[in-house]
Amino acid sequence: MHRIAWLLPAAAMLPGACDSGAPTLQTSALYGGSRSRPGPAGLARRGAVAGVCVALLAVGCAPGGHGRSGTSAASPGAAPGGAGPAAPAAAAAALARGRWSVLAASPLGRRHGPVVAWTGQELLEIGGTGGRAGPGAGAAFDPADGKWRRIAPAPAPVGTVAAVSAWTGRRLFVLGGRPVPDDTTLGPAAGLYDPASDTWAVTATAPFGKGLRQLAAVRAGRLVVVAGVAGGRVEVASYDPAAGRWRRQDPPLPAAHPALGIAVVAAAGRVIVWSLWGRMQQTGPGTVTGYSGVDVRALAGGRWRDVTGGWPQEQTVPPPLFTGRQILVPPGQIWCGACSHPAAGRPGLLADPGTLRITRLPRGPLDDTSPVMVWAAGAALAVNLSTMISGPGRHVRPGDMAAWDPASGEWRRLPGAPWPVQCDANATPVWTGRELLVTGADGTLLGFAP
Numbered sequence: 001m002h003r004i005a006w007l008l009p010a011a012a013m014l015p016g017a018c019d020s021g022a023p024t025l026q027t028s029a030l031y032g033g034s035r036s037r038p039g040p041a042g043l044a045r046r047g048a049v050a051g052v053c054v055a056l057l058a059v060g061c062a063p064g065g066h067g068r069s070g071t072s073a074a075s076p077g078a079a080p081g082g083a084g085p086a087a088p089a090a091a092a093a094a095l096a097r098g099r100w101s102v103l104a105a106s107p108l109g110r111r112h113g114p115v116v117a118w119t120g121q122e123l124l125e126i127g128g129t130g131g132r133a134g135p136g137a138g139a140a141f142d143p144a145d146g147k148w149r150r151i152a153p154a155p156a157p158v159g160t161v162a163a164v165s166a167w168t169g170r171r172l173f174v175l176g177g178r179p180v181p182d183d184t185t186l187g188p189a190a191g192l193y194d195p196a197s198d199t200w201a202v203t204a205t206a207p208f209g210k211g212l213r214q215l216a217a218v219r220a221g222r223l224v225v226v227a228g229v230a231g232g233r234v235e236v237a238s239y240d241p242a243a244g245r246w247r248r249q250d251p252p253l254p255a256a257h258p259a260l261g262i263a264v265v266a267a268a269g270r271v272i273v274w275s276l277w278g279r280m281q282q283t284g285p286g287t288v289t290g291y292s293g294v295d296v297r298a299l300a301g302g303r304w305r306d307v308t309g310g311w312p313q314e315q316t317v318p319p320p321l322f323t324g325r326q327i328l329v330p331p332g333q334i335w336c337g338a339c340s341h342p343a344a345g346r347p348g349l350l351a352d353p354g355t356l357r358i359t360r361l362p363r364g365p366l367d368d369t370s371p372v373m374v375w376a377a378g379a380a381l382a383v384n385l386s387t388m389i390s391g392p393g394r395h396v397r398p399g400d401m402a403a404w405d406p407a408s409g410e411w412r413r414l415p416g417a418p419w420p421v422q423c424d425a426n427a428t429p430v431w432t433g434r435e436l437l438v439t440g441a442d443g444t445l446l447g448f449a450p
Contacts, residue, residue: 092379092405094450096412103437103445104141107148108133110443115165117172118430119195123437123445124151124172126193127160131443135178136160140195141445143432152198159187164217166224168241170194173224175206175217186212190226192241207237207248216264216319218271225264225271225299232258234275236299251275251297251304260337263317267327268353270300272307274317278337292337296356307356315346319428323375327351330382331367345370348380348404364411365402376431380404381414383438386423398423399438401448417446 106125108114114128126138136154141147154160154174163176175190190203212228212235219225223238237248253259257277264273278292293313298305316332329349334341345367350359361380369387373380382402389396399417404410420441421429429438435449 092403092407092412095376095379095381095403095414098414098448098450100415100418101447101449102418103447104146104148105442105444106131106141106439107139107150108137108443110441113162113424114427114439115160115163115172115174115176116427116430116439117165117167118432118437119167119172122195123430123432124193124195125439126151126154126165126172126174127163127176129161138193141437143435143437143447151193151195152200154191154193155200155202157187157189157202158191158200159185160191162215164215164226166217166219168192168219168224170196171201171241173217173219173239173241175215175226186210186215190239203239204244204246206239207246208235214261216262218264218266220266220271221269225266227262227264227273229259229262232260232277234259234262234273236273249299249302249304251299253277253295253297256291257293257295261316263320263329265320265322265327267322270298270353272327272353272356273297273299274311274320276317276335278335278339280338290337290339292335292339294335309356310358311356312349312358318370319372320351321373321375322353323380325353327353327356328373328375328380330373331361331364331370333370343368348373348382361404362409362411364404365413366396366400369396369400371402372428374429374431374436376403376436377433379406381429381431381436383421383429383436385421415448417448419444419446421446 108125109131111128111131115126117124123141124138127135129135134153138151138153139148140151158174159176159178160174161177163174166173171192171194173190173192176187178185178187186208188205190206192201209230212230214229217224217226222242223240225236225238227234227236234251234253236250237246239246251273253275258279259275259277261276262273264271275295277295278290280288280290283289294311294317296308296311298307314335316335318330318332320327320329329351331345331348333346334344347363347367348361350361364382366382366384368389369384371382371384373382384396384398384400386398387396388398397416399421401414401416403412403414405412417438422439422441427439429436435447438446440446
């Protein structure tokens with residue numbers, strides 16, 4: 001019996017991925033941070049036949065590992081209000097001299113998949129599973145006094161497992177899942193947490209169908225835009241916190257391009273959505289051909305535009321961030337849809353927010369780990385959350401960091417975290433304007449300051 005390529009089921013874990021044992025809203029891990037099984041690279045490009053998996057007897061095209069997915073929950077590149085950027089060269093040099101400190105442990109204990117967000121004054125930790133509190137529990141950390149405090153738990157309609165968030169300037173928007181037996185289902189409504197009053201407001205029912213996964217959320221002016229993937233379709237809706245209204249605004253995409261993952265960023269007055277698509281088609285006896293690519297759409301003034309242009313079709317798009325001038329896309333992996341490929345890190349990208357013209361970053365010391373990235377006052381900070389690499393002349397462990405200096409165009413290795421960091425896409429490190437806050441694997445908060 002011939003075997004052909006297949007797509008991963010909804011809750012599949014990939015080899016080498018950070019298996020927290022927690023419920024997930026991910027369809028599959030599409031963005032770096034894990035090692036894939038050896039297999040054909042299959043660099044299929046949009047609209048063309050490329051990587052061909054020949055299925056002979058027991059040989060098949062195995063699903064590939066593409067790691068983390070989704071968009072950072074905490075707008076990690078944003079500095080707190082009023083914090084001006086330092087000169088890039090000075091920032092990179094200061095980071096290279098930085099030191100780690102061990103801060104207070106979260107009262108929630110060791111959590112899987114909490115939202116971690118910066119308000120400009122406090123670090124919020126909300127939701128997730130495990131630890132010493134229920135799924136909707138939360139806590140806030142104030143760097144000024146180095147103390148945590150418990151905050152009001154999220155109300156029942158609001159899902160806080162594998163959730164996404166966006167800071168509106170006054171309240172934190174949260175939308176995620178609620179645990180059900182052997183799975184996680186999207187909560188019917190989003191929540192808006194106000195740190196000043198320690199209260200929650202609940203939105204109207206979110207206008208999404210069942211099975212929405214790969215969630216991402218960004219603030220776009222007065223709106224919060226949420227995107228996800230359901231049944232190969234990209235679903236998008238905007239929420240107006242002032243009016244209390246949702247509006248569904250799905251981008252038009254080719255029917256032959258079923259989405260497997262997305263990335264979203266708000267920049268220069270528009271929302272940009274990357275749809276990473278892939279499909280397999282039997283093209284002959286015992287032969288299956290893989291097609292894949294990346295569609296890019298921009299939403300402005302209530303209308304979508306196709307801005308794919310010359311965007312690279314063979315590279316994943318990890319959660320991007322807006323530096324205030326450019327879009328920074330972290331290092332990723334080969335993108336070939338559901339195929340398997342050798343683990344090979346691709347350098348990060350800088351894109352003009354208006355034209356999407358790309359400048360490729362030089363290869364960095366952590367590119368093979370598919371790091372998360374934080375814009376730290378004029379320098380790009382890469383943090384390896386989960387990957388271990390050991391070999392002749394090279395040793396990389398979770399918690400290692402590097403900084404890219406825009407002035408010199410060079411990377412610098414930074415001191416690594418003193419102990420394991422939380423291996424979780426939602427627990428993205430946060431830059432406060434003075435220091436980097438990173439959640440430790442055991443719930444302890446770590447700080448890195450220049």
